[in-house]
Amino acid sequence: MKIVYMRMMSTGSRELDDILGGFPEGAIVLVAGHPGAGKTTLAAQFMYAGLKAGSPGLYVSLSERRELFYMHMKELGFNFAYYEERGLFKFVWLPLMKNIVSPLNEVLMNIRETGCDRLVIDPITALIDQVGREGGREFLHNLINVGLRPAGVTSLLIADLPYGREVIGYGFEEFLVDGILVLRYEEARGLMKRMIEIRKSRWSDIPRISYEFVIGKGGLHIYTPYVKGLKGGFDAEKRHSTGVEELDEMLSGGLPRGSAVLIAGPSGTGKTMLALTISLTEVNGGGSAVYLSFEEPEGQLYQVARMIGMRKDSLHITSISPRQYTPGAIYHYVSNLVENMKPGILVLDGLSALERQYGSEYMELIKSIGLLCKAEGVTLIMTSLHDMLKGERAGISTLADVVMALTFERRDDTRCRRISVLKARAVPHDTRVRDMEIVESRIYIR
Template structure:
């Protein structure tokens, strides 16, 4: 059976490749869940590949549609000029003329032969003509189009607030597939879920996914298992940190594609330690992205300059804010793609944790693990921890391939200097040295004694 991919990688994976030709798919949800956003991107993604698409709108005019689509970077006007898109404005159509126009519409579609037809929304059609006309429309008109053209019909439908029923209660029983979009508010954030309760002819391994609406489309991601299992990492290639004695403690450096944690209390030198490694890795020719939630960009660049860290790496300063795990995932994935990064520093994940429940924080780390595995990114994170014993008891510490603990000893007498220490607590698949070593911050970064 021929498939029409959605062009959204996570959704295509969930659908085992996409939608089957010759089927009708219902996208349902409350207002604001992104139903139109999803349908429009599926349509546009396929028109970029040369398929023809039609959009029958009962909800907005052609001008409004084009303007709203352009805000997401989708140029339907250009697609229309290329002859791969047609828009049918049903919003301004007088009710008494609509039945006759529907007959014309069907005839025009049969002659033009689009590959994808979107109806937005059939809820409005039902409100105008009633449930009986809705049932006839679904059984007869949609069925005729789908069968005659071997096309994909996407129907958008509303779920009233406070109800589980879709539209008029008949739509989901007539169509071949149903996708339900939901959202819920938790504290400061909105979480969005995509469920596939029905999809004829497609193998659905998992029915529920999280999704996020971005300025470039929709990301659909499997909800990760929160149980941490041992990870198999590639042990053929190591990346030197550029701090010789630290590389020795690690057993030769960080493995490529590994997840690494530098933890310690405030003032222990976590940020400078991370900046030193980032600079050294950039000097080796790696494409490094350094994300900070802790420092202003100017202050961080000033620190690198004062320490003589001249490695050319990208620094991005973000304001810690309430985001869902998948929103962090989508943001970080976009930044990695835009900068073609091989190594990612996050300083610090404690800023993410401060805006999340514990379960959501663990989920965010699991999403970072998925990202590291998916893109073969080496991930180095800092974390605020006052006690190494407390760190070992946290759920996410099991995920880390290496854990380095920083600490310090305050002077006991006037004139004495602060003493800083580090220890590699964990280094998976390595013969590391779990010994306490002194280090100091010098011109050029970190120096281990």
């Protein structure tokens, strides 16, 4: 049976709010995790969300002093000194004492004096470890049931979780709180991946237990696949010119705005050239485009773009290696590009590199990026190494609204490029396989 709470408060994380609905007013949440996993960052994020909403907060630290805390948090975009000067925030550093009653009284006194709505104790395990299992149980019981619940303060209790251990503290801590979040590291393909596990939530159903996250400006950014849902769509009445007159004719006027487009073909067939041509046509026509490559270096792409006709590096081109990023980090990177650059067109060039690196996680990542672009009204153009005209299957073709297939055909001693529009949802299109030529950095279709 779920406990009924009066009001929900933001966790500070947009994604965690989507998952849990926020933290209930007056709830006690245990945040446990490995050293350096992001516990303090999440706690600060929770606290800062309240301060921005005008809700007073109290942060009790038993490890990090005020100056260091403020310095580290400012790097993430949290200016606690600003709210301290305005009387909304108080930071209390408590040195460990043999008499555990003194820290308890100090916490309760500060709760009364500040009238805080949000409280963080970081870490609670430092106090519990001082008095052992029985003393710790009594201390935590009194803190929660005598101090925090009557005060109605929404509290995050931070607990250190040593590497290799799954049980938090002495075990009894988990039964006294309303929610438990566990932050940990996992090794994946030689990279350290941060994960957040929702181990307990009395106020909400948990659709999924664990999620990957990254730490950046603003704190934790949780990778929640498909969170955008089936929002948005493409506009068949509004089009992007491809920059190739004959291809526009094959598509009855160009690519629908907001559509997902797959350009598939073997190496050398002209996928990158076509994607760059579409992007530059958009930019030169007064629109905006971002070009993200997973295989080719930026300098090389800029050189090709200038040959095609780029004006003063007007197209934003960037390259990253999937070997250096987890799927969640890739999604966060793309999400930032979409949010900050607000492009009309986003190109993901070299999806085969992602497929090789991420295996079974690849489709989930691409679908999530596709839904993000749909929700934001961005036209997504993807290139992939699949010879679909020779029968090769590309799993992501089911996610695409438009599929353009490129291939080679041998004629005597010459390899000729060929192109066909295999699919174009809600758009009348020419399905013939036609010759494609690249002459002096220009694409022509016969």
